[in-house]
Amino acid sequence: MSNASPTLGKLLRSLRDRKGWTLKQMSEHCGIPLSTLSKVEHDRLTLTYDKLLQLSRKLGLRMSELFAEEGEETAQTVTARRSVGDLDHAVRVETPNYDYFYLCTELRRKRMIPVITTIRAKSLEQFGELVRHAGEEYVYVxxxxxxxxxxxxxxxxxxxxxxxxxxxxxxxxxxxxxxCEEAEVLGVMSSADEELMQSLLIIHEERKRAAEPVVAKPRRGVSGENKTARPRRKVG
Known part of the structure; x- marks a missing residue:
């Protein structure tokens, strides 16, 4: 039996097989181009956090279910589970002040969420409101x-x-x-809440959106604002 952790491509292909979908059908259901899905399944491309979130929402799955292997038992006394984590197979979330690398994401219903974080924020003004979520956490510098x-x-x-x-x-x-220009920490979040990882990713998304600058769109039909003059037709 192989001890290697499955790639995102293998997990995505397994999910599609369980649904009985072709690549085209998967693309239609999740809104991700067929060519992109094909490259992911052949391990020539990975998906960003935003695309993973889109995939889970469109398919009506929790984020953790995207990384579940076929045949996993829902309840076991002794799981004997093992996962080898590395940055190449981590789910990466990038924000202006932080980079997060979520490890061992193929395991479902984890009670611990390991993540390596690069910290660039230097003030509470940059950080924004303090974060709160379920459970406890351990952070090692x-x-x-x-x-x-x-x-x-x-x-x-x-x-x-x-x-x-x-x-x-x-x-x-x-x-x-x-x-210190930037710091790197290993964090482990723990909770009885099976939706912990999904909750953390949603927090990242909300904070990322809050940090994005608001760009005012020009109003149409107002003199001097992107208005193109059209010649009038003479009636007579």
Whole structure:
């Protein structure tokens, strides 16, 4: 039996086989071009977080179900599960202030969500509102210096090799410390909520949208604003 973790292409192909769909039918259901799906299935292309979210929503699946292998048992006393995580097979979420690499995403119903995060935000103004979500979390500093802000405690500084364990329901934020352009941490979020990963990805999406600048669109039909003059026809 192979111990290698399945690729996104293999998981997507397995999902399509379970549905009994052709590539064209899959494309019609999820709104992703057929050529893109074909490249993913042949491991020549991966999908961004936005596309994965689109896929799960269009197909009516939780994000975790996209990474489930066929034949997985829904309840087992001893699962003997194993997953080898690496950045090449991680689900990557990029925002202006952070890069997140979610590891071992092919496992369903995980009680722990491992993620490597690159932190660039240096102030609470950059970060925005403190984050809250279900469960608890552990964060270990791999590189740099991290300022930890929480709802009920004074800010603290974590140096490389130090860590913190907190209640995730408490508002919290991780920032790059003074003199540090960016920091890298390993975080492990834990919760009895099977939708934890989906909740985290939704938080990322909402914060990413909130950080996007609003571009005013020109109004049509107003003098001097993108209006093209048309010659009048003479009536007589």
């Amino acid at each position: 791999l590189k740099g210096r991290v300022a930890v802000h929480t709802q009920f405690y004074d800010p603290m500084i974590l140096e490389q090799g130090q860590s913190v364990y907190i209640d995730s329901n408490m508002g919290h934020a991780y920032l790059a410390g003074d003199g």
